Amino acid sequence: MLPVRLLGEVARTVERIAGRTWGTAPAWIVMGLTAWLLARAAGLGGDANWDLRNYHIYNAFALLHGRAAVDLAPAQIQTFHVPTLDLPYYLLSSHIHHVWLLNIILALPHCLAVALAFLVTVRILGTRDLAGLTLALCATLIGATGAAMLPTLATSLSDAWPVSCVLAALLLLAGTKRWTARRLLLAGLLCGAAAGLKLTTAYAGVAACAAVMLTGGGTLGSRTCRGAVFAAGMTLGAGVLAGWWWWRLYATTGNPLFPYYNAIFHSALVAPKNIQDLRFFPRTRLQWFVYPFFWARYRFAGASELAVRDPRLAMAMLAMPVLAWGALRRRDRAIRMLLAFMTISYLVWLREFAVFRYASVLELLSGTMLAASLLPWIAAVRGRALAAFGLALLLGALQMVTVYPDWGHTSAEAPSVTIGPPALPQGSLVLLLDWSAMAYLAAFIDPPVRFVGANNTLVQLTRAGTLQSAVQQAIDDQRGPIWGLETPSEAPGMADATLIFYNLRRGLCTKVISNLDNNAIHLCRLTKTP
Numbered sequence: 407m408l409p410v411r412l413l414g415e416v417a418r419t420v421e422r423i424a425g426r427t428w429g430t431a432p433a434w435i436v437m438g439l440t441a442w443l444l445a446r447a448a449g450l451g452g453d454a455n456w457d458l459r460n461y462h463i464y465n466a467f468a469l470l471h472g473r474a475a476v477d478l479a480p481a482q483i484q485t486f487h488v489p490t491l492d493l494p495y496y497l498l499s500s501h502i503h504h505v506w507l508l509n510i511i512l513a514l515p516h517c518l519a520v521a522l523a524f525l526v527t528v529r530i531l532g533t534r535d536l537a538g539l540t541l542a543l544c545a546t547l548i549g550a551t552g553a554a555m556l557p558t559l560a561t562s563l564s565d566a567w568p569v570s571c572v573l574a575a576l577l578l579l580a581g582t583k584r585w586t587a588r589r590l591l592l593a594g595l596l597c598g599a600a601a602g603l604k605l606t607t608a609y610a611g612v613a614a615c616a617a618v619m620l621t622g623g624g625t626l627g628s629r630t631c632r633g634a635v636f637a638a639g640m641t642l643g644a645g646v647l648a649g650w651w652w653w654r655l656y657a658t659t660g661n662p663l664f665p666y667y668n669a670i671f672h673s674a675l676v677a678p679k680n681i682q683d684l685r686f687f688p689r690t691r692l693q694w695f696v697y698p699f700f701w702a703r704y705r706f707a708g709a710s711e712l713a714v715r716d717p718r719l720a721m722a723m724l725a726m727p728v729l730a731w732g733a734l735r736r737r738d739r740a741i742r743m744l745l746a747f748m749t750i751s752y753l754v755w756l757r758e759f760a761v762f763r764y765a766s767v768l769e770l771l772s773g774t775m776l777a778a779s780l781l782p783w784i785a786a787v788r789g790r791a792l793a794a795f796g797l798a799l800l801l802g803a804l805q806m807v808t809v810y811p812d813w814g815h816t817s818a819e820a821p822s823v824t825i826g827p828p829a830l831p832q833g834s835l836v837l838l839l840d841w842s843a844m845a846y847l848a849a850f851i852d853p854p855v856r857f858v859g860a861n862n863t864l865v866q867l868t869r870a871g872t873l874q875s876a877v878q879q880a881i882d883d884q885r886g887p888i889w890g891l892e893t894p895s896e897a898p899g900m901a902d903a904t905l906i907f908y909n910l911r912r913g914l915c916t917k918v919i920s921n922l923d924n925n926a927i928h929l930c931r932l933t934k935t936p
Contacts, residue, residue, distance in 0.1 A: 431539055432528060439524060439546070440517040447513035447560035448506045451815030452822040454922045455561055456711075457484070458495070458814075459843035462562040465489040466496030467849035473857075474658070478877055480838050480845040480857040483681065483864045486664050488651045491603055495562040496849075503821040509560035516559050516566040519770065520550045522573035527774040529580040530740050531781065537790035541777055544797035548773030551801070553716040553810045555766040561813060565766050568600035568607040572767050575600075575614055576747065580740045585622055587635050593618075594639020601640065602647030605663075606764045609754040610747075611640050617746035621739055665864055676864065676871040686710070687760045697756060698723055705809055709762040712811035717804065719765060722748065722772040725779040732782045741778055748775060773797065816921045825850045826919025828929050833886035837908075837932065838862065839901035842893035844927055847918065856880070861904040881908055881934075888932040891918075895926050909935040 461481035468474055469489045479485045495512065502508045524546040528534065531542055550556065558565050575596035578589055597611030619633040652662035661671035669680045686709050688694040693708075698719035700706050705713040726749060733741045748768060755765055777797065784790045816822070827850040830836070834855040838844050841862040848857045858880050859865045865874050881888070890912065892901035905911060913931035920927065 431536075432525065432534070435539065435543055436521045436524060439520050439543075439550070443513055443517045443520060443559065444510050447509040447516075449818065450505075450509055450560055451818045452505045452508070452820070452921075453495075453512070453561040453814070454816045455563060455813035456843045458562045459846045459922050460484055461487060461845060462492045462564075463496055463499075463849050464845035466492040469493070470496075471854070473848070473854075476854075477848065477857045478880060479859040479862070479864050479873065480848060482841060482845075482859055482862040483665055485845070485859070485864070486655060486659075488602065488605070488648045490647060490651075491564040491567055492562070495564070499822050503823075505816070505818050505820070505822050508822050512560040512562075515564070515570060516555075519555075519566040519570040519573060520546065522570055522577055523549055523770045523774070526573055526577050526580060526771070527777065529577060530744055530774055530778050532738075532740070533790065535787060535790070537787050537794060541784075541790050541794040541797065544794050544801060545773035545777035546770075548718065548776065548797060548801050548804060549770040551805060551808070552718045552766075552769040552772065553714045553808050554763050554769040557810050557813055558763070558766075563763075563813070565604070565763065568604040569766050569770065571596045571600035571603070572607060572610040572614070573770070575611075576744075579614070579618065579743060583739070585618065585632060590618065590632055590635040591639040594636040594641075595643035596639075597636075598640035598643025598645070599647050600643075602644040602649075605666075606759060606761070607767065609758055609764075610751050610767045612754055613747050613749075613751035615640065616750045617743045620746050621742040623739075674871065675873040675876075681864075683761075686762070688756075694756070696720075696723075697760065701762065709760055710811060712813075713809065714762060714811055715807060715809035716769075717807065718769055718772040719752075722768065722775040723752075725775040728779040729775060732779060735782060738781075741781070744771070744774065744778060776800075814922075820921060824919075824921040827851050828889075828916070828918060830855050830889060831887050834889055835880065835884045835886065836889045836891060837881070837904075837910075839890045839892040839904040840897035841900065842896040842927070843923070844891045844893065846922065847891065847920075847927070860908065861900065867903065867907045878908065881910070888934070890930045890932045892928050892930070893923070893926050894928060905932070911935055 461484035464481045465487060466489055468477065498508055498511060524542060527542040527545050528539065531538055555565060575593040578593045579585065582589065597614050601608035601611050615633055615636045618636050619629045622629065622632055655664045656662040659673045659675055661668055661673035664673055665676050665681050667680055668676055668678055672678045688697050689708065693700060697709065701709060701714050702717035702720035705715050707713040726745065729741065729745050733745055748771060751768055780793045784793045830851055832853045836855055836857050837860040838857065839860055845857065858877055860877055861867055865877055890901065910932045913933060915928045915930040917925045918927040918929050919925055
């Protein structure tokens with residue numbers, strides 16, 4: 407017990423020396439976390455992830471240059487995603503060619519998300535002494551070094567913006583003993599803004615609304631009123647940021663969330679069924695109950711396009727019953743809110759997406775769950791210091807076992823984007839012949855030419871709907887040159903099937919020079935088969 411007593415004595419001594427100046431410690435910790443993330447971002451290569459090449463560049467380009475009325479689904483399903491978050495990367499990368507500087511700017515939202523996670527953790531733990539802040543820091547670092555969100559640092563994936571909105575809402579809810587209508591409305595606005603920026607974070611808003619109703623006490627009427635105010639804020643927040651886009655989709659396609667939920671909205675452009683990527687859902691009954699444990703020990707690609715290993719969500723699941731027991735004993739509303747939020751978030755995420763990267767909010771708060779579950783046993787300074795030491799050891803162990811996905815990077819020394827755009831005659835028609843990520847090239851061809859997705863995740867050769875018919879019509883009406891883009895290494899044989907279906911044949915092919923995909927795309931002259 408001597409080391410434990412010594413640790414506690416050291417903690418108390420440092421607190422006495424720090425005195426009143428320790429009140430500024432959270433700000434210094436936030437600055438330290440920011441410096442760590444910015445330094446890490448500066449050393450990364452340029453972003454070259456699949457989504458960037460498929461739709462992050464294209465959607466911003468299409469919005470700013472009015473391409474929606476010209477092109478036909480070149481970025482596949484993602485052509486119709488809300489483009490708000492794509493604009494910053496597109497505009498910044500167009501003017502900043504130094505990778506390190508671009509990465510530092512792109513990393514700022516990530517810094518905000520981690521800082522908010524730390525402040526939420528401090529509020530949840532309810533202590534601001536040296537030992538408590540150290541415990542909160544270690545808990546935050548456990549979540550911040552996870553395999554879901556850390557690999558997205560300084561990329562166009564932009565997960566940090568909606569995650570920051572959700573965490574800011576939780577900070578509002580955890581920071582007071584009384585939830586006023588104004589506070590609930592603002593928290594709802596933030597969660598709605600997250601959903602408006604990225605629909606895949608809507609599960610967190612649903613969970614936060616449910617947590618507000620379940621953990622605030624009061625009568626059924628008062629709980630319902632709280633939920634209604636929060637939901638009104640969510641609706642307003644989502645409407646402000648994405649309503650313009652949803653209305654535009656409704657006016658042009660008949661479905662405000664096109665192409666999703668088309669079994670409800672029945673847009674004639676595609677088949678009347680809901681589009682859902684089933685690749686990432688649990689495959690067995692056991693996986694439905696303990697899914698995070700499958701990527702806790704082994705490299706697992708079931709919930710992600712790339713293999714990952716990360717025990718953080720599994721440990722958070724193990725902490726849930728302990729936290730529930732502690733919440734019943736302490737009757738702490740902030741703890742109960744955290745437990746309800748994490749539990750419902752996980753269940754809705756699993757039911758709607760089950761994509762590992764979309765669980766970034768849960769991952770960032772996984773260390774908070776672990777720290778909060780220890781609260782009944784760490785009331786004294788010595789207990790908090792010992793818990794912080796234990797989480798620091800756990801953080802080191804996690805770093806040794808975590809397997810991070812690499813979403814794709816270019817060289818850190820070269821310019822962020824280096825493209826040798828093909829010179830195409832004005833009036834050309836470019837067909838994207840497979841489902842590889844190629845739509846970004848539209849932003850670099852001058853003069854602009856028409857880009858048409860001929861066979862991808864949305865326009866399929868056997869899928870019903872007028873969108874596929876529009877592609878056929880575009881080919882039939884084309885009187886100028888026709889070109890085809892394909893990536894044989896990513897989708898072997900798919901372009902051949904596309905050409906046969908549309909009665910086209912290849913001519914001369916060349917490689918497109920691009921540092922975003924190592925010159926993998928082929929450009930071929932096409933002619934119609936008599």
